[in-house]
Amino acid sequence: MTMPKLSMTKDSRETLLYGILGIIAFLFVWQLACMYTNFGKIFPTPLVSIRAFFLAFVQPIGRYTLLSHIAISLRRVLVGYALSSVAGVIIGLLMGYSKMAYAIIYPIFCIIRPIPGIAWIPLAILWIGIGESTIYFIIFMGGFSQMVMNTMDGAQNLDTELVGVAKVLGAQENQIFSKIVLPSTIPYIFTGLQTSLSTSWMAVLAAEMITAREGAGWLILAGMQTGRIENNVIGMISIGAVGLVLASLLRNLERRLCRWSVRSR
Amino acid sequence: MVREKSINQETPMVRLENLSKTFHVDEGDVRVLDSINLDIKKNEFLVLFGAGQCGKTTLLKMIAGLESSKSGSISIEGKPLKGFDPKVGMVYQTTALFPWLTVMGNVEFGPKVRGVSKAERRKKAQYYIDLVGLNGFENHFPSMLSGGMCQRVGIARAYCNDPQIILMDEPFGHLDAQTRYMMEEEVEKIWAKEKRTVIFVTNNIEEALYLADRIIILSECPASIQKEYTIDLQRPRNMVSSEFLRLREEISTLVELREGV
Known part of the structure; x- marks a missing residue:
């Protein structure tokens, strides 16, 4: 064909069109609900909300503007998430690779694992007090077990034939770890990173609602407490948007690092 | 015999002496290899042929250092094999x-x-x-x-x-017939160009006859050496030459006879 290639195919244009229609329909139903039901007594209309959303970029809510609130939450998440990911990968690899480490850690881990991150809030406050460290701790506990589980799963699913292949080719024990165990676990680690990221993001909101005076979690609670529901809506929109951006950034990184794995292609 | 003598004059590349292997499983002991004695010359293309699922891969794994050999011994260029020997390389059935x-x-x-x-x-x-x-x-x-x-x-x-020795464990078992034939030609070309000692496991008679200097016929579980053929046909082999067909007939009769028992 001599025609220049369009950047979108017919299918993807249709998908986009339907997506936009869906959003318009959603906003329309929201508007109708505000106009004709009780919902409108407590809840702002879409137009008011969107206006408030853009205003929040320049007008502070509480002590900060919207972007600062988001930045604060983001920093908290990233610190807690980074700590839990590093610790989770190390412990997961250890448990997956060494039978002894597994025997020692697994029973304790089994008890800790089902406890949601937010269940640690009261203990953390008593123990560490109110402050950033408490929030980091809660986020850490939120993501940690998922990182451990996924990494351990990866290390346990190691293809032992490949270990043999590497040994026949002359690899030493320490090289087996860095050249076989670690790379073959990476897709599992990424699955852990994905799920742990969303629970970390949940954990920061919960922690902020209880122990902070700033951040996206505080924003939605303050919106309720002060009767400024638009602030609540703004907070929720930003939470959704940030969560989406974080998840897609991570997916891109995975696609780059795991080009070889069929899952990411 | 004259041939026996010439082997003894130089140290064989690989020597298997009284090599046996038994796996211990819950249901009891399974003997997969039974007193294998075999000398493999430098740059020889040796094919281990057997129809069964038993022993051949284990034998290669033992030479590669992936399985221990408690009973009997393996030596490479006169030295007993210990663990992984850098002289040994392997091509796997699953490609791995x-x-x-x-x-x-x-x-x-x-x-x-x-x-x-x-x-x-x-x-x-x-x-x-x-x-x-x-x-x-x-x-x-x-x-x-x-x-x-x-x-x-x-x-x-x-x-x-x-490596000086390349072990090939049914490398083309998963390929379709056409690709398999091409790969056999390829392996022979590479071997002609880069001479190595090759120990090749297969359960395909044509493949064995096409590639081998010598074919060792292994019996079924436990695998032991049943018969040995030295193939002197000119390379690359003509798969429809009368001699090729005669050997093919002979070996398949031998294997079928055994399976009939």
Whole structure:
């Protein structure tokens, strides 16, 4: 064909069109609900909300503007998430690779694992007090077990034939770890990173609602407490948007690092 | 015999003495190898042929150092084998490529873990990638390649590590007939160009006759040496020559007879 290639195919244009229609329909139903039901007594209309959303970029809510609130939450998440990911990968690899480490850690881990991150809030406050460290701790506990589980799963699913292949080719024990165990676990680690990221993001909101005076979690609670529901809506929109951006950034990184794995292609 | 004498004059590349292997499983002991005695000459293309599922792969794994040999002994160039010997390389039935490494990454793996400099190992890997006909695919991942291509990578990977002995465990068992035939030709060409001692396991009579200097017929579980054929046909072999067909007939009758029992 001599025609220049369009950047979108017919299918993807249709998908986009339907997506936009869906959003318009959603906003329309929201508007109708505000106009004709009780919902409108407590809840702002879409137009008011969107206006408030853009205003929040320049007008502070509480002590900060919207972007600062988001930045604060983001920093908290990233610190807690980074700590839990590093610790989770190390412990997961250890448990997956060494039978002894597994025997020692697994029973304790089994008890800790089902406890949601937010269940640690009261203990953390008593123990560490109110402050950033408490929030980091809660986020850490939120993501940690998922990182451990996924990494351990990866290390346990190691293809032992490949270990043999590497040994026949002359690899030493320490090289087996860095050249076989670690790379073959990476897709599992990424699955852990994905799920742990969303629970970390949940954990920061919960922690902020209880122990902070700033951040996206505080924003939605303050919106309720002060009767400024638009602030609540703004907070929720930003939470959704940030969560989406974080998840897609991570997916891109995975696609780059795991080009070889069929899952990411 | 004259032939016996000439073998004894030089140290065999591989010598298997009274080699046996028993696996202990819950249901009891399974004996898979029974007192194998075998000398393999330098640069010989030896085919281990057996129809059963038993013993052949285990025998290769023992030479590769992947299985222990408690009963009997394996020596390589006169020295008893201990663990993994750098003189031994292996090509696997499942190809067993590292999926996270590119073709180049797979082929240069051996030299890399042995500490060969990047420039040197790249040059060498490139040579073997070209030799197996994969020029242009250096940066492809195994998941992007066909079965035949993957096995070419496996062969290049084994060669690139400079082994004196290459073990091939039914390398073309999973390939379709056409690809298999092409790969057999390829292996013979590579072997003619880069002489190594090859121990090749197969359950395909034509493949055995096409490739082998010598065919060892193994019996079924436990595997023991049943008969030995030295194949003196001119290479590359004509698969429809009367001699080829006669040997094929003879060996299949032998195997069928045994299976009929």
